[in-house]
Amino acid sequence: MTVTETHRPLTLLPAGSVACMTCGARSASVCNAVEERDLRLLEGAAEKIRIAPGAPFMVEGAPADCFFNITSGTARLVKLLPDGRRQVTGFADAGRFLGLAATERFGFGAEAIDAVTACRFSRKRLRGLIDDVPLLERRLLASASSELAAAQEQLLLLGRKTALERVASFLLERQAALPVCRGGDETVSLPMGRGDIADYLGLTIETISRTLGMLKTRGCIAVDKASEIRIRLPARMRALAAGED
Amino acid sequence: MTVTETHRPLTLLPAGSVACMTCGARSASVCNAVEERDLRLLEGAAEKIRIAPGAPFMVEGAPADCFFNITSGTARLVKLLPDGRRQVTGFADAGRFLGLAATERFGFGAEAIDAVTACRFSRKRLRGLIDDVPLLERRLLASASSELAAAQEQLLLLGRKTALERVASFLLERQAALPVCRGGDETVSLPMGRGDIADYLGLTIETISRTLGMLKTRGCIAVDKASEIRIRLPARMRALAAGED
DNA sequence: CGACGTGTTGAAAGCTATCAAACTTAGTGG
DNA sequence: CCACTAAGTTTGATAGCTTTCAACACGTCG
Numbered sequence: 167m168t169v170t171e172t173h174r175p176l177t178l179l180p181a182g183s184v185a186c187m188t189c190g191a192r193s194a195s196v197c198n199a200v201e202e203r204d205l206r207l208l209e210g211a212a213e214k215i216r217i218a219p220g221a222p223f224m225v226e227g228a229p230a231d232c233f234f235n236i237t238s239g240t241a242r243l244v245k246l247l248p249d250g251r252r253q254v255t256g257f258a259d260a261g262r263f264l265g266l267a268a269t270e271r272f273g274f275g276a277e278a279i280d281a282v283t284a285c286r287f288s289r290k291r292l293r294g295l296i297d298d299v300p301l302l303e304r305r306l307l308a309s310a311s312s313e314l315a316a317a318q319e320q321l322l323l324l325g326r327k328t329a330l331e332r333v334a335s336f337l338l339e340r341q342a343a344l345p346v347c348r349g350g351d352e353t354v355s356l357p358m359g360r361g362d363i364a365d366y367l368g369l370t371i372e373t374i375s376r377t378l379g380m381l382k383t384r385g386c387i388a389v390d391k392a393s394e395i396r397i398r399l400p401a402r403m404r405a406l407a408a409g410e411d
Numbered sequence: 412m413t414v415t416e417t418h419r420p421l422t423l424l425p426a427g428s429v430a431c432m433t434c435g436a437r438s439a440s441v442c443n444a445v446e447e448r449d450l451r452l453l454e455g456a457a458e459k460i461r462i463a464p465g466a467p468f469m470v471e472g473a474p475a476d477c478f479f480n481i482t483s484g485t486a487r488l489v490k491l492l493p494d495g496r497r498q499v500t501g502f503a504d505a506g507r508f509l510g511l512a513a514t515e516r517f518g519f520g521a522e523a524i525d526a527v528t529a530c531r532f533s534r535k536r537l538r539g540l541i542d543d544v545p546l547l548e549r550r551l552l553a554s555a556s557s558e559l560a561a562a563q564e565q566l567l568l569l570g571r572k573t574a575l576e577r578v579a580s581f582l583l584e585r586q587a588a589l590p591v592c593r594g595g596d597e598t599v600s601l602p603m604g605r606g607d608i609a610d611y612l613g614l615t616i617e618t619i620s621r622t623l624g625m626l627k628t629r630g631c632i633a634v635d636k637a638s639e640i641r642i643r644l645p646a647r648m649r650a651l652a653a654g655e656d
Numbered sequence: 657c658g659a660c661g662t663g664t665t666g667a668a669a670g671c672t673a674t675c676a677a678a679c680t681t682a683g684t685g686g
Numbered sequence: 687c688c689a690c691t692a693a694g695t696t697t698g699a700t701a702g703c704t705t706t707c708a709a710c711a712c713g714t715c716g
Contacts, residue, residue: 245563245564245566245567247567247571247572247653247654248653248654248655249654249655251571251572251654252571253566253567253570253571255563255566255567266552266556266559267556267560268553268556268557268559268560269560273560273563273564274563300545303548303549303552304548306552307511307548307551307552307555308513310552310555310556310559311511311512311513311555312513313559314511314513314555314558314559314562315512315513315514315518317559317562317563317566318490318500318518318519318562319490319518320566321490321498321500321562321565321566321569322490322492322498322500324566324569324570324613325498325569325610325611325612325613326492326496326497326498326610326613327492327496328703328704329703329704359662359663360662360663360664361662365570365571366570367570368569368570368571369704369705370704370705370706371662371663371664372663372664372665372704372705372706373703373704373705374663375663375664375665376664376665376704378664379664379665392662392663392664392712408492408493409492409493409494409496410493410494573671573672574671574672604694604695605694605695605696606694614672614673615672615673615674616694616695616696617672617673617674617695617696617697618671618672618673619695620695620696620697621672621696621697623696624696624697636681637680637681637694637695637696
């Protein structure tokens with residue numbers, strides 16, 4: 167899929183001060199390395215921002231002078247080829263920390279899918295925070311390890327799985343990503359469009375659609391709203407995702 | 412490619428004591444976080460091992476109770492599907508630290524390609540070492556960030572690049588990986604076989620061979636020994652790798 | 657109501673995989 | 687030293703999965 171869309175000029179809107187105490191994403195993020203009595207340190211180092219659906223807030227190749235912690239919504243992480251081909255390297259939900267870079271520049275871009283709110287830290291301030299809260303570095307390492315494992319799993323998917331296996335894997339992954347989802351555990355909500363899924367799975371929009379249709383025909387899933395899918399045969403799906411058929 | 416080979420029973424041979432002072436891989440590894448006067452700490456925490464060509468030394472899914480630091484040779488990192496399909500998630504050269512896992516078990520396996528020597532640390536000893544040398548944690552984080560960036564680049568390759576672009580990217584990556592290679596900067600040595608390259612690039616042995624043949628025909632490379640390739644038109648290769656043609 | 661973005665469905669083309677065989681290299685033993 | 691063997695690599699023909707191109711359906715919104 168090639169990228170042609172133009173996006174809104176307003177990408178980052180200040181949205182009030184940071185309130186870690188009441189932040190729903192804190193327990194799921196690296197911020198939980200900071201004890202409650204030290205939360206003021208955290209609040210002082212960050213600013214809250216709001217990103218409109220579709221808008222980018224990290225640009226691949228731009229100087230990596232800040233970091234983000236998603237507090238609500240979902241973002242897509244993207245890498246581009248010069249001719250416009252796009253790879254979505256991941257989806258970032260609430261609690262995800264973004265921007266750790268070994269180099270001076272971001273290795274990937276990030277764009278809001280639905281309405282996203284996030285905390286932004288400057289590079290310098292994060293450094294200071296790490297010096298004050300050594301545990302933070304340990305959490306960042308754990309977070310990076312976890313992301314690395316996820317990326318390697320995705321390498322296996324992209325390198326060796328069929329379209330059916332990829333789509334089944336994706337749905338299960340999204341199901342697991344959702345924190346105690348409402349409406350029954352079998353419901354998977356998909357804020358991203360088919361194009362995002364296609365670019366995440368190394369396929370095309372049409373193949374995503376066809377494969378979902380096949381899963382529906384087989385009775386593995388039910389597609390209610392295109393953005394809401396129910397997994398009806400979890401065991402069958404797990405077998406498909408692993409290529410055991 | 413499916414895996415059928417059986418491997419040698421002897422995978423790990425003690426090979427004398429650890430001598431960090433004279434270790435050629437130290438400067439390129441996380442070990443350089445340890446100052447010279449503290450190297451005895453490092454030596455006490457590790458043991459030197461030797462792995463025969465083809466032999467595995469980390470098994471995917473096995474308890475992650477130890478870590479490795481490659482000191483010479485090259486290893487392949489592999490993930491498997493139940494039916495034997497294989498993805499090589501990376502190649503580990505001298506200086507590479509292996510085994511950081513967010514979970515209790517290794518997310519991938521590692522096998523020696525040529526003769527490999529490495530230092531092995533137990534999980535507990537590494538923890539102690541990190542407590543003694545806080546800088547080590549920072550280096551591990553930098554190392555993980557760097558690996559993550561590499562993995563994301565590989566996601567782009569596997570998801571969106573053509574066979575020609577993948578092979579060109581691979582050769583350039585290998586060239587960059589070599590530390591000041593002898594025999595002219597244009598020579599790339601490939602200790603891994605075509606099967607490993609295929610499983611790394613999400614292709615087949617035949618496609619690797621055909622694509623290398625095409626690059627040779629176009630004058631981009633010269634294939635001397637199948638394990639030794641010279642890049643004759645670096646600019647052209649970089650353009651191919653980025654898909655700019 | 658019609659335009660538009662998004663998603664679905666259909667037919668044909670293309671790239672890579674699969675199957676098969678020839679070739680090369682390295683190692684072994686006569 | 688050379689024949690022999692085995693593994694790895696290259697080359698060729700065919701098949702298959704996914705892409706591409708195209709048309710249609712659906713829902714939203716002006």
